[in-house]
Amino acid sequence: MTHSVEAGDVIRLAGVRETPLSVDEVYRAVGAPGAGGIALFAGTVRDHDHARAVSGLSYSAHPTVERELRAVMEKVAADHPVLRLAAVHRVGDLRIGDIAVIVAASSAHRAEAFDACRRLIDDLKAGVPIWKHQTFADGDDEWVGAC
Numbered sequence: 247m248t249h250s251v252e253a254g255d256v257i258r259l260a261g262v263r264e265t266p267l268s269v270d271e272v273y274r275a276v277g278a279p280g281a282g283g284i285a286l287f288a289g290t291v292r293d294h295d296h297a298r299a300v301s302g303l304s305y306s307a308h309p310t311v312e313r314e315l316r317a318v319m320e321k322v323a324a325d326h327p328v329l330r331l332a333a334v335h336r337v338g339d340l341r342i343g344d345i346a347v348i349v350a351a352s353s354a355h356r357a358e359a360f361d362a363c364r365r366l367i368d369d370l371k372a373g374v375p376i377w378k379h380q381t382f383a384d385g386d387d388e389w390v391g392a393c
Contacts (some may be wrong), residue, residue: 256323259332262311262376267334267345275332276352283356285363289347291340299383305337305346308375318369326362328353333366335376 259275269288276284293300308314319331333349340346349370351362378390 256328256331257316257319258330259334260312260316260319261334262307262315262337263334264336264338267336267348269345269348272332272334272348272350276330276350278329278352280354281329281352281359282354283359284350284352285356285359286348286350287363287367288345289367291342291344291346293342295380295382298386300342301381301383302339302341303378303380304339305335306377306379307335307337311335311375314374315370318373319366322351322362322366322369326351326353326365327358328362331362331366333370335370335374337376 259272267288269286273284273286276286291300291303315333315335319333322328323331329352331349331351333347335347336345347367347370349363349366351359351366353359353362379387380390381387
């Protein structure tokens with residue numbers, strides 16, 4: 247379903263940063279007088295993957311990352327009745343427990359906010375050119391495609 251709201255009015259925060267991310271900043275970005283629901287997802291660095299202990303990781307991004315992020319957000323805005331969207335992702339070295347990504351959506355109703363938020367994180371992970379380099383406790387490492 248396509249909606250007539252202009253993506254530029256809806257996308258309030260879109261970025262990739264080397265500095266720590268703020269849940270409060272993202273929450274404030276999607277607040278709107280007509281919002282009956284705000285859905286927010288924060289992805290954090292966990293201490294394991296594939297049943298292996300993770301000691302740390304690093305994210306890197308293609309130079310077009312912010313353009314690609316905005317394109318994903320524009321598609322979500324076109325397909326969902328959202329009031330506002332926000333998405334930020336970290337790059338660089340992160341520690342266990344650090345926030346790696348935050349996305350949020352506001353809408354008149356909670357179900358629409360949840361649906362848009364889930365679509366935003368899923369499409370970001372599938373299509374935005376960000377890569378994860380994991381280091382395992384045993385010294386092994388691996389690159390993971392678009393995260």
